[in-house]
Amino acid sequence: xxxxxxxxxxxxxxxxxxxxxxxxxxxxxxxxxxxxxxxxxxxxxxxxxxxxxxxxxxxxxxxxxxxxxxxxxxxxxxxxxxxxxxxxxxxxxxxxxxxxxxxxxxxxxxxxxxxxxxxxxxxxxxxxxxxxxxxxxxxxxxxxxxxxxxxxxxxxxxxxxxxxxxxxxxxxxxxxxxxxxxxxxx
Numbered sequence: 002x003x004x005x006x007x008x009x010x011x012x013x014x015x016x017x018x019x020x021x022x023x024x025x026x027x028x029x030x031x032x033x034x035x036x037x038x039x040x041x042x043x044x045x046x047x048x049x050x051x052x053x054x055x056x057x058x059x060x061x062x063x064x065x066x067x068x069x070x071x072x073x074x075x076x077x078x079x080x081x082x083x084x085x086x087x088x089x090x091x092x093x094x095x096x097x098x099x100x101x102x103x104x105x106x107x108x109x110x111x112x113x114x115x116x117x118x119x120x121x122x123x124x125x126x127x128x129x130x131x132x133x134x135x136x137x138x139x140x141x142x143x144x145x146x147x148x149x150x151x152x153x154x155x156x157x158x159x160x161x162x163x164x165x166x167x168x169x170x171x172x173x174x175x176x177x178x179x180x181x182x183x184x185x186x187x
Contacts, residue, residue, distance in 0.1 A: 012070050013144040016137030017081040024133050025084030027092050031075050034091035036121040038072040040101040051106045056172035060159050064152050112160035123149035151182050
């Protein structure tokens with residue numbers, strides 16, 4: 002059985018008070034912009050393929066799977082807000098570009114660039130929360146921002162363990178903590 006499974010329910014309930022096509026367009030930056038979920042998924046899958054350590058590979062794989070769920074959450078949110086059909090373009094209609102993906106193969110650099118991407122993504126969610134008065138939309142965007150913060154923390158811990166040369170038990174703790182963070186969502 003592979004790492005990815007499909008569930009019919011979302012990580013977080015998506016409630017929208019009224020359509021807002023302007024905000025829907027802005028949220029395309031999260032979908033397929035430079036610091037968006039598509040970039041995160043592709044970058045993590047590429048990084049995961051270049052990591053030999055199975056524990057570090059699992060941390061990246063778990064986060065990649067969740068980023069796929071974020072992508073799906075965004076599609077539903079954008080649809081409910083009255084957004085246009087998806088074409089892998091950002092809010093300025095610029096097509097997603099593979100050059101957005103940091104393709105490092107050196108472990109410390111992989112974690113550094115992934116941490117930086119999580120920070121930029123979280124900040125973008127927080128910024129876009131200020132563009133609406135819709136409490137349901139703010140809650141979804143806040144939830145996604147918090148999850149990016151959790152990913153950032155897990156990646157920071159993984160990088161620190163990597164740099165300090167700690168044991169696989171330390172990495173198991175990170176995987177355990179990640180799974181616990183998801184149980185709160187059930």
